[in-house]
Amino acid sequence: MERNMSMTKVVMPEQEPNVRNKNFSEVALGYTKEMAMEEAARCLNCKHKPCMDGCPVNVPIPGFIEKVAEGDFEAAYEIITSENALPAICGRVCPQENQCEGKCVRGIKGEPVAIGRLERFVADYHMANSTPASVEIEKNGKKVAVVGSGPAGITCAGELIKKGYDVTVFEALHKAGGVLSYGIPEFRLPKDLVAKEIETVEKLGVKIETNVIVGRSVTIDELMADGYEAVFVGSGAGLPRFLNIPGENLLGVYSANEFLTRVNLMKAYKFPEAPTPVKVGKKVAVVGAGNVAMDAARTAKRLGAEEVYIVYRRSEEELPARAEEVHHAKEEGIIFKLLNNPCAIHGEDGWVTGMEVIKQELGEPDASGRRSPQPVEGSNYIIDVDTVVIAIGQSPNPLIRQTTPGLDVQRWGGIIVEEDTMKTSKEGVYAGGDTVTGAATVILAMGAGKKAAKAIDEYLSAK
Secondary structure, eight states: OOOOOOSSOOOBBBBOOOTTTTTSOOOOOOHHHHHHHHHHTTOOOOOOOOOHHHHHHHHOOOHHHHHHHHTOOOHHHHHTTOOSSSSHHHHHOGGGGTTGGGGOOOGGGGGOHHHHHHHHHHHHHHHHOOEEEEEEEEOOOEEEEEESHHHHHHHHHHHHHTOEEEEEEOOSSSSSTTTTHHHHHHHSOOOHHHHHHHHHHTTTTEEEESOBBBTTTOOOHHHHHEEEEEEOOOOOOEEEOOOOOOHHHSSSSEEEEHHHHHHHTTGGTTTTTTTSSOOOOOOEEEOOOOOHHHHHHHHHHTTOOOOEEESSOOOGGOOSSSHHHHHHHHHOOOEESSSSEOOOOOEEEEEEEEEEEEEEEEEEOTTTSSSSEEEEOOOOOOEEEHHHEEOSOEEEOOOHHOOOOOBBOOSSSBOOOOOTBBBBBTTTTTEEHHHHHOOOHHHHHHHHHHHHHHHHHHHHHHH
16 A cells, blocks of 8 residues: 655545534534545554554554555444444544644654544444444343443443443433533534434443433432442533632523533524524623633534633633634634633623623743733723623532442542542442543543443452
């Protein structure tokens, strides 16, 4: 096979910015077969496979890319799914630039191989062109409960069902998928695609019970008394953080969690065809600059806001969101007000009328290595807005820790686990994903679910 020594990736086709910022269709349109094969030919198939060191679920990356280059897309899919149960999702939302692509040798003198785009292509091609084969799994008669149907829970459940366990997933909301369903907008991750990936796991035999709030509907101790020999907690980080400034209780102020859930699960993205469960004004401020903030800002624009601001207390260099998300947001007309920190939200008759901010300058680096912002005295001014979305992070819901005696947690609420096994302080209980780490990435949650499944299997096999 002839190598493609181009220094740049094959460009991914996208909707035009001023078209896509008015619809909820997917921004990136995906590679054609020819584009995928051309990009795959850029891979050098390195002997030491550095890209795999950057993958939290150990996908055999050079192996699947070689099959893409040969045009054998089904073989590529089998290689990916030997380690990754959700390739169509990971291909779209993984921060590849900090993981597999960040280690790619081609990235030293040019752009790395577009591993994420190729993974997405392979998964989409498989969904469009193949009929799932029926799988016969020999049951071992042991039951495992999984709390939460997000990436950690679904991955853990999928791994365990293949090993012969009866697995039931308990989901608090009315729809499976966790953050994949309620948190990531349609234009980045289509909901029918999430449904198909979850359906794949269900076809293996995983049962999913929705509208079950573990800690209220049933406790972990009650599940174990009901015959579940192990429990995996993958309940995510669904408790939003706030700024604790005056005016946060005004009408027109949302947490990003509530805002995106209303749009995704309550179908606000179908407005004006259907009544909208989210009110978005003409001018919107989103506080924060992570991926969730970019999602909220780009969503507000699509819901008809004329001006949308990202308000962030640090500078461009410290933006925590993926470079691709920042790039897309800017293309779509999102206005970045950097080195600005909110100090109050103003209102009239109970509704937001503006947000007061104070300008910042960067001082010495903080504990995380980022330069710490300091207020510039007397620099306060008001941004004229009628909607504010707070997107400064989430922490785990306290329900699990409050209703599970013997479960050790961090001071901030994260469940404490053994790093190698995801085992908690409570016998037979394992945990992973955002409920352990705080808000992180889909692929890291999947890696934790996979690690926990292996440890649960070893634990129950030894009983």
